[in-house]
Amino acid sequence: MNVLTACTFDLKFTYVLLGWEGSASDSRILDNVLSREDNLNAPQGKFYLVDAGYMLRSTFLTPYRGTRYHLKEYSRHPPENPKELFNLRHSSLRNAIERTFGVLKNRFPILAEMSRYDVETVNEIVLACCILHNFLVDFDPDEEIIAQVDRDLMNNESDHELANGAIARGEDGRRGEILRDSIAAQMWNDYITRH
Template identity: 60%
Template sequence: MANKKRVRLPTRKVILERQSVREELLHNLLEGGQYRDLIRMSENVVRRLCEILQTVGGLRRPQRMSVEEHVARFLHIQPTGDVVPREIQERRRFYPFFKDCIGAIDGTHVRVHVRNRDAPRYRGRKGYPTINVLDACTFDLKFTYVLTGWESTALDSRIIKNAFTRDDKLLIPSGRYCLVDGSLSHMNKLMASYRGVRYNLKEYSMHGPQNSKELFNLRHASLRNAIERAFDHNINLEDEVRQEILNGPQE
């Protein structure tokens, strides 16, 4: 029988040194005011999120890191926009036409429980109270921004305006933009589709684009479909995101 290679385990001293380094880095991140820049949350919100994940979600402390560090590592960092996304660069139907695009934005409705007197504001097209959650994602299906708390009857234009002006605002690098559907206006950092022109991908399955506007809408819809796939790929918001987070007041 061949001799098995003996695995050399780290000594207690090495483990304690690594733990000290991790704790120092986490402390600098929290106390240095970088949390909002890196993961778009304040220190208090991060600590509250960790409490909810432990008490409600059953999250357990990993063996060699704190819960706060574990959660911070999981959260994604907003892209800088300096590099053309691979999903665009490697596909001729998108490049160079969408080379300055860094992601897609859309809204989703999440069911909530509210006081009876507030229910009419939250009861929209679904027939039961929901909040309109604004989400932004990259083309590799990573969420980069989530804005919650707006009632379902709020206009999309009002929500996106709030996202760009609040303290923890949606940041889109200069010279870059995100894709949005026709419910929002085309502006400097948002590229909307043509209104009054076929847009749904199913509409093009039987009959291809007949003019330049339809061709643009087809490619726009194909690329923006990333946000729909992100909703399906990631944790179901209605089942997993806790009401303590979602029901916070809008600013």
């Protein structure tokens, strides 16, 4: 089953959409989310960082394709151009979703054994776990779980679907490219000035 979520940098879920089959593409699910009454729209002047499985849009910024992305790839060789710096920082910030899911799965082991339940029950369990997770982040953050997730992520960095990423299309895709290029150029100028 596919689960589309948005989260904050303090590891809370702000949007959860359940029920799509596992074979559905990320971009197809996002297109559906944007047409729903309870859609996931970025506030004016803001955007979401998404992996390359999604379509580049003005409010959903993907990393640059064909450019180094993972944090480990930069451990010995610093970024050499604006695209690499953007991808490095994108990966670093996007790591919040990986951490959020890691904490969720560690906190609620039932999520690893969902195959015995029907789809409706799975949806209810996952949603309940996300709601409880948000509550516990404030009132019982369990620093040991968070530390373990951070160690696991450092050892097992995922691919973030870079090989299968969607290509920008249409006017909104062009606006996304312009915004991403502008952010990358500004980051690069600041980076060069400091180094």
